[in-house]
Amino acid sequence: MALTVAEVAELCSGKLEGDGGATVAGVASLKSAGPQDLSFLAQARYASQVPTTRAAAVLLAPDSDARREGPVIRVEDPQAEAIRVIHALGLQDTSHPFEGVSDKAYIDPAAELGDGVVVGPFVTICKGARIGANCVLYPGAYVGRGVTLGSDCVLHPHAVVRNAEIGNRVVLGPGAVVGFDGFGFHPTAEGVMRVPQLGRVVLGDDVLVGANAAIDRARFDETRLHKSAALDNLVHIGHNCTIGEYTLIAAQTGLSGGAMLGARCLLGGQVGLTPNVEIGDDTRIVAKSGVSRSFPGGGTLSGSLAKEHGAALRDLIELRRLPELAARIRKLEQQQS
Template sequence: MDHHRFFPLHEGIALRDLADRVGMQLVSVEAGSKLVRSVAPVYRAQEGDICYLVSRKYRDELETCQATAIICSADIEPFVPDHVAVLRTKTPHAAFATVGGLLHPEALQPLKVTENGISPKACIHETAKLEAGVVVEPFAVIGANAEIGEGSHIGANTVIGPDVKIGRNCSVASGATIFCAYIGNNVIIHTGARIGQDGFGFAPGPAGMIKMVQVGRVIIQDNVDIGANTTIDRGAMDDTVIGEGTKIDNLVQIGHNVRIGRHTALASGVGIAGSTRVGSGVQIGGAAGINGHITIGDGAQIAGMSGVVTSVPAGARYGGFPARPLQDFLRESADIMNRAQARRKKKDAHNG
């Protein structure tokens, strides 16, 4: 299987240079001139590849490893075969992420149809303002008075609405739609994302549900990543805000007037109802549901599949449905399983 068709091999980086640039210790100095050109999982890594390992429970994979080098911590180093150079670090996951970006920088951005210029097949309003170096792919539509900063890339079939402002060095992948939004610098928006549509607001009336107007905006600060097919509703009368450095996975729903702090991470399938405040440094696991009009404090962690119905204190770890302190949830779950097991044993003994 050709693993490099879409992301070609790097011309090569010497291990000594890699260690210096990333802040790792090359254990075998004589291996410093060896080149690595790509990344691979431990079990199938070959010469020219670099891999990483963070847990001893996967050390059996090292038996088939033919990598040029591996990134790992000191406690895993004794299990590494002699023919594999070791780059020692206390943070192998983060170090490997940095190395991967150096070897395959093109994979850090959404894939592009064209690399340069403005396609004659794009539809750009005469009042739109595009700075130097903006790339616009075929069939993209850019509305009146929209502004796009230098170095940004607008994918095929993307729609940028009137008066939208997009900062510099942003990447908007194919098929995304952006309305009623101001977007900072170095933002990545993946395929099919929907930003700035009206939120879910209806008032019960004598004849049924009456639609509420949604006249707010979406504000996305610098260095935010937004996953494929994620939706971010504009505010009703205020703004929906995504803080600097926040990372949002695919298929996430963020309701109107939600405010998310800096460097927060939301895994796939998370849903946040309107007007909730999520702090900075929060981590929310996949498919968790967050009630509206509550607050998730700074640094809180929410386990996947949880249902959060009340506010969560800063730094707390919550899980379950309804979500509660994680240790309480785990203890209660264990108690339920123990009781069920005891009942089964009692029943089996009676039937026996």
């Protein structure tokens, strides 16, 4: 599969500057692109690499002042158009290394498999599980009793799902654990009781769960991730959390039990939310923040006792004035004496 530079320009609805005859067979970064690769400038910090890239053509924003001798294609959104070309060229390998149902898998006779389901070796599918059409289960994947998977889901190696209802096109990364018991204890005079965990997990369509991430089942009711929510590696979602659609959560962030995130939120890595906080739609939370109260949404939060980011920055500026304040006090004291 290949396109000419001129065909790429047309595909991207871009304006070609320079010759359109060269062949484009791949997409690569500016630094590593070869003469058959398309490249693109998505972040100004890489502009200095444009003049020297060996790429067949470079996607540039209309107002970019990066310069090169070879062909350039002007497009509104170079990142998005590069992705479009990757898909057009079929560069992303969406095939899987297994076909059919492995005779090295364990499938309970009372499980149901839809058409086209692929089951790799060492997969376990328990009683009452229903696997939608075209799902792909990699080696070691575990589907517990009564779990429902929609169609076109991918469970990567050793992904575990129990006590759950899973939508369509959901991806569970390697080692991801969905539906294990929440961490609940109740102290009494006679000692600590374990709180029974009876609820489940519901994952909407197109949810993505990263490698070795964990989503606990609810105590009662549901832990729910809405459509297209995505978790990076090693994220922890406690029991009874709710996460809105299109919300993205970077690696190693943790939500305590009952925390609620609205739609289209963006959380950096290593963020922590305390139990039961409620964060509104379209909130951004800076990496490493600790969020211990609720926010209505729409803003950016930061800090270890997270507040609105502007206020947090003002706090930092105040802090940096400390040596100056101390000097001014000293001066006042000298004048006094």
